[in-house]
Amino acid sequence: MQQAQLDTANVSRTSIAIVAVMMVGSFVSILNQNLMTTAIPSLMVVFDVPSSTAQWLTTAFMLANGIMIPVTAFLLRRFSTRALFFLAMGLFGAGTALCAAAFSFEMLLAGRVVQALGAGITMPLMQTVLFVVFPPDKRGTAMGFFGLVIAFAPAIGPTLSGWIVDFFPWQALFLLLLPIIALDLVVAFFVVKNVTERSNPAFDLLSVVLSSVGFGGLLYGLSVAGTLGWTNPEVLIVLAVAVCAVVWFIVRQLHLETPMLEFRVFKYRTFTVSLLLVVLAWASFMGASTMLPMYMQNAAGFSALTSGMTLMAGGIVMGVLSPINGRVFDRFGARVLAPAGLALVVAATLMLAQVGAETGPLFIGLAYALLMAGQSMVSMPLTTAALNSLPMAMIPHGTAMNNTMRSIVGALGTAVFVAIMAGVTSSAAAAGDANAPFAGVDAAFWTIGRPQRGGLRRLARRPAQARTAPGTGRGASTRQRGACVIGFGSSR
Numbered sequence: 001m002q003q004a005q006l007d008t009a010n011v012s013r014t015s016i017a018i019v020a021v022m023m024v025g026s027f028v029s030i031l032n033q034n035l036m037t038t039a040i041p042s043l044m045v046v047f048d049v050p051s052s053t054a055q056w057l058t059t060a061f062m063l064a065n066g067i068m069i070p071v072t073a074f075l076l077r078r079f080s081t082r083a084l085f086f087l088a089m090g091l092f093g094a095g096t097a098l099c100a101a102a103f104s105f106e107m108l109l110a111g112r113v114v115q116a117l118g119a120g121i122t123m124p125l126m127q128t129v130l131f132v133v134f135p136p137d138k139r140g141t142a143m144g145f146f147g148l149v150i151a152f153a154p155a156i157g158p159t160l161s162g163w164i165v166d167f168f169p170w171q172a173l174f175l176l177l178l179p180i181i182a183l184d185l186v187v188a189f190f191v192v193k194n195v196t197e198r199s200n201p202a203f204d205l206l207s208v209v210l211s212s213v214g215f216g217g218l219l220y221g222l223s224v225a226g227t228l229g230w231t232n233p234e235v236l237i238v239l240a241v242a243v244c245a246v247v248w249f250i251v252r253q254l255h256l257e258t259p260m261l262e263f264r265v266f267k268y269r270t271f272t273v274s275l276l277l278v279v280l281a282w283a284s285f286m287g288a289s290t291m292l293p294m295y296m297q298n299a300a301g302f303s304a305l306t307s308g309m310t311l312m313a314g315g316i317v318m319g320v321l322s323p324i325n326g327r328v329f330d331r332f333g334a335r336v337l338a339p340a341g342l343a344l345v346v347a348a349t350l351m352l353a354q355v356g357a358e359t360g361p362l363f364i365g366l367a368y369a370l371l372m373a374g375q376s377m378v379s380m381p382l383t384t385a386a387l388n389s390l391p392m393a394m395i396p397h398g399t400a401m402n403n404t405m406r407s408i409v410g411a412l413g414t415a416v417f418v419a420i421m422a423g424v425t426s427s428a429a430a431a432g433d434a435n436a437p438f439a440g441v442d443a444a445f446w447t448i449g450r451p452q453r454g455g456l457r458r459l460a461r462r463p464a465q466a467r468t469a470p471g472t473g474r475g476a477s478t479r480q481r482g483a484c485v486i487g488f489g490s491s492r
Contacts, residue, residue, distance in 0.1 A: 015133040017191045019142060022126045024184045025089050027149045028177055029119035032096070033061065034157025035164075035173050036112075042165040047105040059223055060109055061116040066219040066407045067212045068120025073400035074260045075121065076128055077201050080194040084125055086185065092118030093181040100174035111174075127399040131387055132195045137330055140384050144326015147380040148319045151372065154289070155315020159308040196396070199258075207260040210249035215404060217242025222411040230419065261404075262397035265390060274386035275402060277338060281378040282406050283413030284345050287444065288352065288371055291421060292364065295355065295441045302361060310361045314372035321376040329381040341377025344370050353445040356438045417444045 036057055044054045075084055095114030102108035126146070134142045164172050221239040228235050253259035266272045289311075296307040325337055348371035355364065383402060390398045425440030 014193065015142075018133060018193060018195065019126075019130055019146075021184060021188045021191050022085065022122075022129060023146060023149050024180065025085070025092070025122050025188075026126050026146070027153050028180050028184070029092060029115075029122050030150060030153035031157050031160075032092075032115060032119070032177060033058075034154045035161040036061070039161050039165050039170060039173055042170055043105075043108070046170060047108070049105050053105070056109060057112055059220070061112045061119075062223065062407070062411070063216050063219055064113045064116035065120040066404070066411075067216040068117050069124060069403045069407060070211045070215055070261050070400055071208060072121050072124040072403075073262065073397045074201060074203070076125065076196055076396035076400075077199045078203075080198060081125075081129060081196045082188075082192050082194055084121060085188060085192055088118045088121035088125060089181060089185055089188070090118070091115075092122070093178065093185070094118075096174050096177050096181060100171050100178065124396070124399040124403050127383075127387070127402070128396050129195055131395050131399075132392070136388055139388065140329030140381060141323070141326040143380045143384045144323040144329070147322030147326070147376055151315050151318035151322060151376065155312050155319065158293075159312060162308060201258040201260075204252075204256065204260055207249065207252055207256070210245050210252065211260065214242050214245030214249050215408065217245060218408055219411050222408070222415045225415045225419065261400055262394060263401075265394055265398050265401055268389045268394075270389035271386045271398060274334070274382040274389070275405060277342070278379055278382045278386070278402070279405050279409040281342065281345055281375055283409050284349060284371065285375050285379075286410040287413050287417040288349075288368065291417060291441060291444055292352075292368065295438075296361070296364065299438060299441065300355075300357075300359065306361055310365045311368055313365045314368040317369045318372035318376045321373055322380060325377050325381055326384075329384060334381050334385045337377040337381045341374040341381075344374030344377065346374075348374060349445050353442045355441055355445075420444045 040054050040057060043057065044050070047054075079087070092115050095111045095116070095118060098111030098114060099108055100111075102111055130142050130146065131139060161173065164170075164176070217238050221235050221242055225232075225235045225239075230236075249261075250263055253261055253263055292311060293307050296302040296310065302310070328337060348367045351367035351370070352364070386402065387395055387398045421440040421444040423440070424443040428439040
């Protein structure tokens with residue numbers, strides 16, 4: 001075995017320990033993002049800032065996080081596993097401490113940016129390490145437990161945040177995280193091993209600048225388009241500059257001997273198709289997560305607690321199903337999970353497209369639970385299938401590309417769906433429709449479901465076939481081959 005990899009005798013115990021430590025770090029970073037959602041109205045009062053200013057606590061985090069993610073492909077090859085993990089969690093911990101000690105809005109915002117720089121490294125690092133230390137026939141299960149972490153944090157985040165700001169000083173939002181971060185770093189000192197390989201690539205400043213301007217500009221432009229409007233000069237200029245920077249960045253990467261982010265991952269058909277389906281499902285998730293609280297509190301008159309409890313059920317469902325789906329993936333591949341998951345996503349969005357003045361929280365909670373169940377059957381299994389299809393040297397680029405595309409599509413989907421909701425609501429109100437708010441939500445969810453319906457039809461037309469990852473062909477075990485299946489025929 002390669003030096004960077006673990007001994008066969010110790011792979012199970014050591015792998016679980018390493019991944020568990022990194023999952024805690026991922027959980028804390030995801031929880032941090034969701035804690036801020038409910039707290040923003042209280043922070044507006046504390047720092048005496050308008051909503052447009054307060055929103056930068058989430059916008060700046062998203063931008064810094066999105067800028068950092070593409071750079072991680074370079075960092076994963078330049079630095080050791082231990083060094084990069086301690087850098088990521090150190091930055092996140094420092095940012096959290098800065099937020100807790102903030103005596104001004106500007107200081108709080110700076111802390112959020114530092115947090116995001118660390119969080120942007122954590123997710124790609126976690127996924128890359130998982131694919132290094134686990135063999136192909138165990139990756140689905142491992143990613144399933146990772147999905148549990150991803151689901152559990154958003155499920156409890158808004159409710160926990162509301163409880164904290166109601167009964168404790170706002171600083172408790174960040175003080176809660178610091179002991180967990182500190183304990184995780186202490187355990188990591190003894191547990192985390194260097195499992196990724198270093199290739200010492202050259203640092204290309206222009207690529208970093210182009211990546212930051214391009215992806216950061218896209219995320220910013222898409223995030224403000226829903227509020228400022230798609231024809232706003234600021235939006236158009238930012239998006240135009242961002243697109244030019246991204247195109248320049250891609251062209252440069254294709255000509256560099258050692259690119260910062262390898263776009264040739266899209267030469268692998270399984271990776272491309274799987275990632276496409278993942279981001280389609282992710283767009284539905286982000287759209288629903290954004291619009292449902294707005295609908296429930298602003299249109300339907302639900303309390304914040306009621307809306308939070310309604311959506312919590314979906315997170316719990318996803319958390320319960322993710323490990324199960326991971327085991328199913330290891331046994332049968334994506335051919336069973338993907339069509340069923342997309343069908344649930346389509347069914348859920350069609351249900352949510354029927355909401356009206358008489359719709360109660362039970363119906364919404366059921367639809368959202370179905371959506372999250374479908375998401376658990378699509379996101380992690382297909383992400384695993386996508387990364388399984390890449391050679392080991394390409395996995396850092398694959399994880400960075402996966403997280404980058406999810407960030408961009410999530411921002412794009414949210415902006416488009418919010419714009420549709422606002423536009424239809426405004427038109428219906430102008431026409432005198434008493435149900436205008438519900439018409440806007442219905443139109444947005446109907447639009448959300450269209451790409452998923454197209455993806456489901458595509459899957460239904462795919463011929464029965466098994467596509468295996470490099471290194472899992474002749475001589476690989478049947479189960480290993482099955483773990484890399486994206487088609488829907490037999491893997492045997």
